Amino acid sequence: MKPFDFKVLGFLFSGISAGIKKDGKRDFGLIYSEIPAQVAGLFTTNTVKAAPVQLGRERIRGGLCQAIIVNSGNANACTGSQGMKDAKRVSSWVAKRLRIDERLVFPSSTGVIGSRLPMKKMEEGIPQLVDQLSPGGWMNTVEAMMTTDTFPKIEVATCRLKEKSVTLCGMIKGSGMIHPNLATMLSFLVTDACIEAPLLQQMLERVAEESYHRITIDGETSTNDTVLLLANGMSGHPPLSRMNRDGKVFRTLLLKVCKTLAESLVRDGEGATKYIEILIRGACNKEDAQRAAYAVARSPLVKTAFFGEDANWGRILCALGHSGARIHPDRIDVYFDQARIVKKGMGAGPRWEEKASEVIKKKSFQVIIDLHQGKGQFSVLTTDLSMDYVKINASYRS
Amino acid sequence: MKPFDFKVLGFLFSGISAGIKKDGKRDFGLIYSEIPAQVAGLFTTNTVKAAPVQLGRERIRGGLCQAIIVNSGNANACTGSQGMKDAKRVSSWVAKRLRIDERLVFPSSTGVIGSRLPMKKMEEGIPQLVDQLSPGGWMNTVEAMMTTDTFPKIEVATCRLKEKSVTLCGMIKGSGMIHPNLATMLSFLVTDACIEAPLLQQMLERVAEESYHRITIDGETSTNDTVLLLANGMSGHPPLSRMNRDGKVFRTLLLKVCKTLAESLVRDGEGATKYIEILIRGACNKEDAQRAAYAVARSPLVKTAFFGEDANWGRILCALGHSGARIHPDRIDVYFDQARIVKKGMGAGPRWEEKASEVIKKKSFQVIIDLHQGKGQFSVLTTDLSMDYVKINASYRS
Numbered sequence: 001m002k003p004f005d006f007k008v009l010g011f012l013f014s015g016i017s018a019g020i021k022k023d024g025k026r027d028f029g030l031i032y033s034e035i036p037a038q039v040a041g042l043f044t045t046n047t048v049k050a051a052p053v054q055l056g057r058e059r060i061r062g063g064l065c066q067a068i069i070v071n072s073g074n075a076n077a078c079t080g081s082q083g084m085k086d087a088k089r090v091s092s093w094v095a096k097r098l099r100i101d102e103r104l105v106f107p108s109s110t111g112v113i114g115s116r117l118p119m120k121k122m123e124e125g126i127p128q129l130v131d132q133l134s135p136g137g138w139m140n141t142v143e144a145m146m147t148t149d150t151f152p153k154i155e156v157a158t159c160r161l162k163e164k165s166v167t168l169c170g171m172i173k174g175s176g177m178i179h180p181n182l183a184t185m186l187s188f189l190v191t192d193a194c195i196e197a198p199l200l201q202q203m204l205e206r207v208a209e210e211s212y213h214r215i216t217i218d219g220e221t222s223t224n225d226t227v228l229l230l231a232n233g234m235s236g237h238p239p240l241s242r243m244n245r246d247g248k249v250f251r252t253l254l255l256k257v258c259k260t261l262a263e264s265l266v267r268d269g270e271g272a273t274k275y276i277e278i279l280i281r282g283a284c285n286k287e288d289a290q291r292a293a294y295a296v297a298r299s300p301l302v303k304t305a306f307f308g309e310d311a312n313w314g315r316i317l318c319a320l321g322h323s324g325a326r327i328h329p330d331r332i333d334v335y336f337d338q339a340r341i342v343k344k345g346m347g348a349g350p351r352w353e354e355k356a357s358e359v360i361k362k363k364s365f366q367v368i369i370d371l372h373q374g375k376g377q378f379s380v381l382t383t384d385l386s387m388d389y390v391k392i393n394a395s396y397r398s
Numbered sequence: 399m400k401p402f403d404f405k406v407l408g409f410l411f412s413g414i415s416a417g418i419k420k421d422g423k424r425d426f427g428l429i430y431s432e433i434p435a436q437v438a439g440l441f442t443t444n445t446v447k448a449a450p451v452q453l454g455r456e457r458i459r460g461g462l463c464q465a466i467i468v469n470s471g472n473a474n475a476c477t478g479s480q481g482m483k484d485a486k487r488v489s490s491w492v493a494k495r496l497r498i499d500e501r502l503v504f505p506s507s508t509g510v511i512g513s514r515l516p517m518k519k520m521e522e523g524i525p526q527l528v529d530q531l532s533p534g535g536w537m538n539t540v541e542a543m544m545t546t547d548t549f550p551k552i553e554v555a556t557c558r559l560k561e562k563s564v565t566l567c568g569m570i571k572g573s574g575m576i577h578p579n580l581a582t583m584l585s586f587l588v589t590d591a592c593i594e595a596p597l598l599q600q601m602l603e604r605v606a607e608e609s610y611h612r613i614t615i616d617g618e619t620s621t622n623d624t625v626l627l628l629a630n631g632m633s634g635h636p637p638l639s640r641m642n643r644d645g646k647v648f649r650t651l652l653l654k655v656c657k658t659l660a661e662s663l664v665r666d667g668e669g670a671t672k673y674i675e676i677l678i679r680g681a682c683n684k685e686d687a688q689r690a691a692y693a694v695a696r697s698p699l700v701k702t703a704f705f706g707e708d709a710n711w712g713r714i715l716c717a718l719g720h721s722g723a724r725i726h727p728d729r730i731d732v733y734f735d736q737a738r739i740v741k742k743g744m745g746a747g748p749r750w751e752e753k754a755s756e757v758i759k760k761k762s763f764q765v766i767i768d769l770h771q772g773k774g775q776f777s778v779l780t781t782d783l784s785m786d787y788v789k790i791n792a793s794y795r796s
Contacts, residue, residue, distance in 0.1 A: 347513070390783060
C-alpha cells in the first residue's frame with residue numbers, strides 16, 4: 001500500500017471507536033453513498049451464516065445499497081433470531097439518522113462468535129459515525145474493520161469509461177483465513193462508475209474466481225465472509241448494462257484491485273513470516289491442478305517447513321500423493337523459484353538443494369510443481385505456519 | 399503403558415544403533431519368527447509410496463512372513479528404482495544372515511524423505527542385529543522405530559483359543575500424523591495364534607476401521623504408513639480359517655490392542671498438550687457424522703483454541719458449517735464433557751461457559767456434538783495444536 005489521496009464521487013466514509021472491542025481501537029465504520037448505488041455481493045458458503053450475512057443476502061435482491069455499516073469485535077453469528085433482530089435494528093438506526101430507506105443499509109460484522117451485539121454502545125455511536133462521514137475518511141473505516149490484521153489494507157485505481165474518469169476503491173480485512181481457515185474476510189468495493197446490478201454481479205463473480213478464491217479453500221469459509229461492490233454512477237458516463245469493451249475495461253480494473261487486496265491479505269496472514277505462490281503446471285486438467293495446489297498450500301507440515309526455512313521437498317511430494325490429483329510420482333519436477341530441487345520425483349542433488357535453501361530464506365518465493373501429465377494449471381497464494389499463528393489463535397478471545 | 403514381561407512363542411526381537419540417525423539413538427530393528435508366519439498388512443493409500451511399501455505390497459501376496467526389518471532416520475521414499483534396489487538388498491542381507499528365503503523378509507522405513515539408505519551402515523549393522531535377537535528384546539525394536547515419538551508405545555494382551563493360551567504383542571510409532579497429517583505410522587503386531595492369512599487380513603481390516611482409521615484423516619497418509627500382523631501358530635491350537643466364535647475372541651483381542659496403540663499415538667501427538675475425543679451424534683448418517691467429526695478435529699482454529707484453553711465454541715460451529723455434513727445450525731448442541739455450552743446453535747450462557755472452561759483445562763476430555771438430524775454417529779481422537787508442534791516440524795531435518 002502506498003500513501004495516496006483520492007475521492008470516489010459521492011462516497012463518504014467514517015470509522016469510530018464505539019467500545020465494542022476491548023482495546024479501545026476503532027470498531028464501528030460506515031460507508032455512505034449520496035445516492036442509492038447498484039450493488040453486487042458474495043457471501044459465505046458456510047452453512048452457519050451470521051445474522052448480517054442472512055440479512056445482506058435478503059437485501060441484495062433489491063439491487064440497491066446506499067450504506068454499509070460494519071463493526072469489528074463481535075461477529076453477531078450463532079445468535080439466533082435475536083441476532084437477526086439486532087442486525088435489523090442497527091441498520092434501522094443508521095437509516096433513520098441518514099434519512100434513507102433501511103432496506104438500503106447493509107450491516108456487516110466480524111469478531112467473536114456467539115455473543116449478542118452491544119446494542120447500547122452501537123446506538124450511542126451512530127450519531128458520531130454519521131457526523132464524521134467525509135470523502136477522505138476511508139482509513140478510519142478500514143481501521144474499524146480490523147481484527148487480527150496487523151496493517152490496514154486498501155487499494156485505489158482509476159480508468160476512463162466513455163471519456164469519463166472512474167475511480168474504484170477497495171478495502172479488505174482478514175488475516176487468518178488463508179490456510180488455515182475460518183477467520184472472516186470482509187471486502188468492500190465502491191466506485192462512481194455506472195454499471196447495472198446484474199452486470200456488476202457477473203463481473204464480481206468472475207473476478208473473485210481469480211482473486212479472493214485463489215487464497216481460500218473452497219468451502220472452508222467463515223460464518224461472516226462478505227464481499228460487496230457498490231457502483232453509484234456519479235462519474236456520469238452512460239450506464240453499462242452488458243459486457244462490452246467498456247465493461248472489459250472496468251472488469252480489468254476490478255481484477256487488479258481485488259488481486260492486490262487478496263495478496264495483501266496473504267501478506268498479513270496470521271503470524272506469517274513468508275508468502276508463497278504454489279503454482280501447479282502440467283496437471284491432467286484445471287480441477288486436478290487445483291486439488292494439488294490446495295493440498296500443498298494447506299499442508300501444515302509443508303507450511304511449518306517453510307517457516308523453518310527447510311527445503312523439505314519430501315513433504316511436498318507427500319501432499320501431492322494424497323491430494324486426489326492424478327500423478328505419476330516419477331514424473332514430478334519441483335522448483336523453488338528457478339532452483340529445480342526435484343527432478344522426476346527424486347532429489348536433484350546437493351547443488352540444487354543448496355540453491356533451493358537460498359530461495360526458501362526469502363520472504364516471498366514461488367514453488368512451481370510440474371506434474372507432466374497434461375496442460376492443467378492453477379496457482380494459489382499461501383503463507384508459512386509459524387509459532388505466532390498458534391499464539392495469536394490460542395489467545396484470540398482472551 | 400505399564401511395565402511388563404511377556405513372550406510371544408517363537409518370536410524374537412532386537413534393535414540397535416547403526417548410525418542412521420544423527421543422534422546415535424537406536425535406529426535399526428528386527429522382528430523374527432522361528433517359523434514362517436501367516437501375514438496380513440495394510441499399506442498407505444498415498445499415491446507416492448516409499449520403496450519398502452511397494453516391496454511389502456508385493457511380498458504380502460505370498461501370505462507368509464518370517465522377519466520384519468525396520469529402520470528410522472530415513473524413509474527410503476522418493477528414491478526411485480535405486481530405492482527399490484536398496485530395500486531389496488537390505489532384505490536379502492538379513493535373509494542370508496537368518497538363513498531364510500528373502501521373500502519372507504519385509505522391510506520398513508521411516509524418517510526423512512528423498513535420501514538413499516546408508517547402505518554401508520546397514521550392512522555392517524545386520525550381524526549385530528541378528529546376534530542380539532531375543533524373546534524379550536521388544537523394547538529395543540520399539541525404540542529403533544521411533545522418530546519424533548517422545549515415548550515407546552507397546553501393548554500386550556492374551557486370550558484362550560481352543561484351550562491354548564495365545565499372546566498378542568503390538569507396537570506402534572508415529573506422533574504427528576493424527577491431524578495434521580503426513581508423518582509416518584508404523585505398527586507391527588505379532589501373535590502365536592494360528593490363523594490363516596485371508597482370515598487374518600479380514601480381521602485386520604475390520605479392526606483398523608475402529609482403531610487406526612479413527613485417528614487419521616482418510617487419504618491424508620504418509621508415503622510409508624504400514625501395519626503388519628504376523629501369526630506363527632506356535633501356541634499350538636488348531637488353525638482358524640474362517641470367522642467363528644474363536645475368531646471373534648481373537649478379533650476382540652486385536653481390537654483392544656489396536657485401539658490402545660492408536661490412542662497412545664494420539665497421546666504422543668507432536669507437541670500435543672491435550673487429547674480430545676470429538677463425538678458426533680444425531681447426524682443424518684455415519685458418513686455425515688464422519689465428515690463433521692473430521693472437520694472439527696482438523697480445524698487449526700479449533701485446535702489452537704484447545705491449546706489456549708479457550709472454550710471458543712463458535713469455531714466448532716464454523717467448522718461444522720463447512721464440513722459438508724447436512725446440518726441445521728439452530729438444532730446443534732455442543733457439550734464439553736457434561737457441560738452443554740451450546741444449546742440449539744447458541745451459547746447456553748455464562749454458567750455453562752464457565753463449566754466448559756473448567757473442562758477444557760483438563761488434559762483429556764470429550765467434545766460431544768449432537769446435530770439432531772438423525773442417528774449417524776462417529777468419533778475421532780485428536781490433539782490440540784501447540785507452539786511446540788510448529789517448533790518440532792519446522793526443525794525436523796536440521
